[in-house]
Amino acid sequence: MRIELQNISKTFGKFQALKDVTLTVPSGELVALLGPSGSGKTTLLRIIAGLELPDNGSGPMMFDGENINRCPISERGVGFVFQHYALFHHMNVFENIAFGLKVRPKKLRPSKKFIESKVNELLKLIHLGGLSNRYPHQLSGGQRQRVALARALAVEPQVLLLDEPFGALDAKVRFELRRWLRRLHDEIGVTSVFVTHDQDEALDLADRVSVLNQGKIEQVGTPYEIFHQPKTEFVLNFLGNVNFFHGSAGDGKVVLGKINIIAPQFNHMPVRSAHVFVRPHQFDLDTAAKSGKSMPAKVTRIHTAGSFVRLELVTEENEAIQADIMPEKFADLAIELGITVHVHPKEYMVFLQSETKLQDIESDSKVVLKKKRSLKIR
Amino acid sequence: MKTKLSFQISKAITATRSKASEDPLWVRFLLITIALGFLAAFLILPLTIVFKEAFQNGVRAYLNAIRDPAALSAIRLTLLTAAIAVPLNLIFGVAAAWAIGYFKFSGRNLLTTLIDLPFTISPIVSGLIFVLLFGRRGWLGPFLDDHGIKIIFAVPGIVIATLFVTFPFVARELIPLMQTKGTEEEEAARVLGAGGWRTFWKITLPNIKWGLLYGVTLCSARAIGEFGAVSVVSGHIRGATNTVPLHVEILYNEYNLSAAFAVASLLALLAIVTLIFKSLFGRKISIVRTTSSIAVDEKGIL
Numbered sequence: 001m002r003i004e005l006q007n008i009s010k011t012f013g014k015f016q017a018l019k020d021v022t023l024t025v026p027s028g029e030l031v032a033l034l035g036p037s038g039s040g041k042t043t044l045l046r047i048i049a050g051l052e053l054p055d056n057g058s059g060p061m062m063f064d065g066e067n068i069n070r071c072p073i074s075e076r077g078v079g080f081v082f083q084h085y086a087l088f089h090h091m092n093v094f095e096n097i098a099f100g101l102k103v104r105p106k107k108l109r110p111s112k113k114f115i116e117s118k119v120n121e122l123l124k125l126i127h128l129g130g131l132s133n134r135y136p137h138q139l140s141g142g143q144r145q146r147v148a149l150a151r152a153l154a155v156e157p158q159v160l161l162l163d164e165p166f167g168a169l170d171a172k173v174r175f176e177l178r179r180w181l182r183r184l185h186d187e188i189g190v191t192s193v194f195v196t197h198d199q200d201e202a203l204d205l206a207d208r209v210s211v212l213n214q215g216k217i218e219q220v221g222t223p224y225e226i227f228h229q230p231k232t233e234f235v236l237n238f239l240g241n242v243n244f245f246h247g248s249a250g251d252g253k254v255v256l257g258k259i260n261i262i263a264p265q266f267n268h269m270p271v272r273s274a275h276v277f278v279r280p281h282q283f284d285l286d287t288a289a290k291s292g293k294s295m296p297a298k299v300t301r302i303h304t305a306g307s308f309v310r311l312e313l314v315t316e317e318n319e320a321i322q323a324d325i326m327p328e329k330f331a332d333l334a335i336e337l338g339i340t341v342h343v344h345p346k347e348y349m350v351f352l353q354s355e356t357k358l359q360d361i362e363s364d365s366k367v368v369l370k371k372k373r374s375l376k377i378r
Numbered sequence: 379m380k381t382k383l384s385f386q387i388s389k390a391i392t393a394t395r396s397k398a399s400e401d402p403l404w405v406r407f408l409l410i411t412i413a414l415g416f417l418a419a420f421l422i423l424p425l426t427i428v429f430k431e432a433f434q435n436g437v438r439a440y441l442n443a444i445r446d447p448a449a450l451s452a453i454r455l456t457l458l459t460a461a462i463a464v465p466l467n468l469i470f471g472v473a474a475a476w477a478i479g480y481f482k483f484s485g486r487n488l489l490t491t492l493i494d495l496p497f498t499i500s501p502i503v504s505g506l507i508f509v510l511l512f513g514r515r516g517w518l519g520p521f522l523d524d525h526g527i528k529i530i531f532a533v534p535g536i537v538i539a540t541l542f543v544t545f546p547f548v549a550r551e552l553i554p555l556m557q558t559k560g561t562e563e564e565e566a567a568r569v570l571g572a573g574g575w576r577t578f579w580k581i582t583l584p585n586i587k588w589g590l591l592y593g594v595t596l597c598s599a600r601a602i603g604e605f606g607a608v609s610v611v612s613g614h615i616r617g618a619t620n621t622v623p624l625h626v627e628i629l630y631n632e633y634n635l636s637a638a639f640a641v642a643s644l645l646a647l648l649a650i651v652t653l654i655f656k657s658l659f660g661r662k663i664s665i666v667r668t669t670s671s672i673a674v675d676e677k678g679i680l
Contacts, residue, residue: 088581100571
């Protein structure tokens with residue numbers, strides 16, 4: 001089932017949650033709606049389900065080319081997994097999963113036997129075969145989550161919508177369920193959309209990621225595109241840690257601090273101020289200076305727990321930098337707290353000032369290390 | 379030996395401390411005595427007297443007082459009034475709680491406040507409101523007179539006054555229940571294909587049923603026992619517009635004490651039955667609340 005949304009807007013009182021959002025979900029794909037809280041991602045999901053109505057003047061919503069704007073919730077054929085599962089707590093696991101089939105109009109209602117075999121099949125799928133008589137409050141978070149999913153799948157939806165499916169689970173369960181959901185999706189191939197604020201989850205799980213910010217879609221693309229070719233500063237910032245420099249670009253070069261980088265793509269352009277971004281792993285470190293290509297920085301903190309070594313550095317201008325290097329390199333250079341090293345950006349991303357809007361960057365500080373956390377909170 | 383003793387002492391101290399961690403013994407003793415003393419003096423003693431007086435002239439006199447045509451008619455009218463007022467307030471209560479709990483509309487806070495009006499207003503005033511509205515010299519009096527409709531000093535007036543006095547009970551009980559529960563389960567049912575009615579019967583009602591029964595119990599007790607408002611609109615016509623509480627008053631004023639207490643004992647019995655149901659349903663509600671709050675807690679932790 002291919003989903004197409006055109007120019008969808010949604011206003012709650014004075015707050016505009018969605019602004020002219022257009023999105024296509026190809027049939028059979030698993031798509032993530034990624035964004036900070038308040039970005040409108042859940043609202044968009046609820047509009048697809050029919051739990052919210054888009055504003056008047058919004059464009060059509062189509063399932064396989066068929067306009068569903070006026071189609072009531074119960075006839076849309078969607079499965080919805082709520083953030084807190086919304087299991088019917090007065091019904092046991094079996095009754096929860098069977099609900100969607102039991103409430104069908106008499107003509108379309110399957111026989112009791114069929115319902116029973118269908119539920120048992122689903123119970124097997126979610127590995128909860130022996131727990132059909134348990135009530136929701138007798139289940140763990142991960143088990144509830146799987147029951148919620150089975151309940152949504154029981155009606156054989158053409159579209160599966162999941163609102164922060166792993167948000168309420170602890171890290172280990174979350175990771176296992178993520179893998180399991182991906183396998184499940186590959187098996188049944190139902191077009192799925194899930195909402196998350198966790199970029200790792202989106203990049204790991206989805207075929208395609210749609211990044212939302214303040215009610216607008218910033219970028220849609222494969223996880224690779226989103227991570228390596230971010231189209232806006234917001235996307236760049238939201239997906240992982242990044243070092244930010246106020247610099248300039250033009251005349252064939254990019255300048256950040258004392259570093260001059262040859263950049264043929266700016267050959268025929270006058271110098272303009274620019275925002276230069278370097279991810280921690282894009283820095284190269286050396287104990288000797290490369291004139292014009294590196295800047296000196298003092299090591300202030302070393303984190304060695306992990307598959308790479310994370311260094312916190314301070315430049316001569318008192319700006320904080322974060323750099324990730326391989327443990328071998330760390331050993332070779334014999335890096336210690338307090339010594340001065342020379343950092344050189346191997347790769348970088350440039351956003352010319354006049355063309356991009358500054359929304360999420362503190363423009364008064366010269367260099368800001370963006371951490372994922374601080375963005376999420378906003 | 380010395381160390382052993384000091385060890386025992388310290389153990390004893392910690393034991394008493396952990397037991398009486400809050401208040402000294404005499405404070406607890408005093409508070410419990412006061413509470414139980416009040417209960418005995420103002421609740422248990424009067425209740426015993428009601429039954430003692432009722433059976434003063436023997437079981438036969440007791441039964442005769444209840445079998446008296448005027449008494450039977452009062453019982454019938456009271457039951458009729460409750461049978462009309464309680465279902466109507468049930469519908470109103472569910473509708474009001476649904477609206478306040480699930481929808482956002484202007485005037486929502488006003489509605490929540492107004493629902494409590496019958497609690498805050500004196501029952502006499504409640505009765506007078508309807509006399510002023512429907513009475514012969516009231517606003518609608520001439521219109522009703524022209525069409526031969528009698529409300530005040532007739533059964534409809536009693537029903538209306540009872541409705542007014544008892545309408546907060548069900549709504550009061552359900553509003554907090556629905557507000558804390560939220561609408562997610564209903565939404566889940568809708569997405570799964572259930573229509574509005576089915577969602578109400580299968581999802582909402584099972585979730586609120588104990589609160590609903592609790593509210594209905596309180597509402598019924600008040601509908602049967604209401605005196606003030608009903609007294610104003612009834613006209614005290616024996617065998618026609620007398621409810622049980624009004625009948626008790628009439629018998630009492632006629633110095634027919636044993637009959638008055640015999641009929642009153644019916645109301646006292648009702649009160650006891652109500653209390654039993656009330657505590658039963660109340661316990662169920664708190665069980666439902668704790669299980670669902672455990673669920674919420676786990677969500678929070680996980």
